[in-house]
Amino acid sequence: DIQMTQSPSSLSASVGDRVTITCRASQSISSYLNWYQQKPGKAPKLLIYAASSLQSGVPSRFSGSGSGTDFTLTISSLQPEDFATYYCQQSYSTFMYTFGQGTKLEIK
Amino acid sequence: QVQLVQSGAEVKKPGASVKVSCKASGYTFTSYGISWVRQAPGQGLEWMGWISAYNGNTNYAQKLQGRVTMTTDTSTSTAYMELRSLRSDDTAVYYCARVGTRAQRWVFDYWGQGTLVTVSS
Numbered sequence: 001d002i003q004m005t006q007s008p009s010s011l012s013a014s015v016g017d018r019v020t021i022t023c024r025a026s027q028s029i030s031s032y033l034n035w036y037q038q039k040p041g042k043a044p045k046l047l048i049y050a051a052s053s054l055q056s057g058v059p060s061r062f063s064g065s066g067s068g069t070d071f072t073l074t075i076s077s078l079q080p081e082d083f084a085t086y087y088c089q090q091s092y093s094t095f096m097y098t099f100g101q102g103t104k105l106e107i108k
Numbered sequence: 109q110v111q112l113v114q115s116g117a118e119v120k121k122p123g124a125s126v127k128v129s130c131k132a133s134g135y136t137f138t139s140y141g142i143s144w145v146r147q148a149p150g151q152g153l154e155w156m157g158w159i160s161a162y163n164g165n166t167n168y169a170q171k172l173q174g175r176v177t178m179t180t181d182t183s184t185s186t187a188y189m190e191l192r193s194l195r196s197d198d199t200a201v202y203y204c205a206r207v208g209t210r211a212q213r214w215v216f217d218y219w220g221q222g223t224l225v226t227v228s229s
Contacts, residue, residue, distance in 0.1 A: 001170065031213075032213055034215050036153075043222055046215055049210040087153055091215065094167075095141070096169075099145075
């Protein structure tokens with residue numbers, strides 16, 4: 001099975017900061033990588049697919065990059081509503097869609 | 109608009125079974141798969157499995173093989189997830205999600221609201 005590892009597990013930042021979250025796959029997954037945002041008590045929300053494509057309606061301050069085994073999610077200027085937990089997910093394995101363990105983004 | 113509406117919270121005793129439903133609307137049910145994801149209290153997302161609403165094909169996470177069964181009822185556009193031999197560590201919020209495509213990549217584009225399953229004696 002493909003394992004997904006995110007770092008850091010948690011991150012403290014201030015409004016206006018630029019933050020980067022990393023996701024590493026245990027084998028090459030090309031660009032079959034999605035990012036989700038989850039707020040407390042809510043279902044996850046799709047942010048980015050195919051490693052770097054922004055889901056419709058997602059603000060342009062979110063961006064993704066990477067290919068193969070190493071990927072990043074960047075938020076260019078943190079807004080108050082961005083404090084949440086972020087998950088990467090691989091969709092390379094047919095009908096097996098594992099998640100990373102999550103990165104909790106907290107207000108400093 | 110696409111909606112996935114799940115059944116209500118459940119409390120079960122260890123060893124029992126639970127069946128959670130996920131009723132879809134706003135799209136052609138048989139054109140998409142459904143995945144189930146769970147989240148234990150304070151923990152991350154765990155993918156449980158996938159079912160094709162077109163033909164009922166399934167794929168389950170290895171750790172749940174033998175305990176989980178996913179089914180669909182196309183007449184009511186409803187997906188079901190049954191988990192048997194419940195243990196305390198099965199206590200979690202269970203989500204269904206539609207498996208759509210973006211740029212020929214699978215994505216979970218719509219999610220249910222979640223169903224809390226509590227396993228306690």
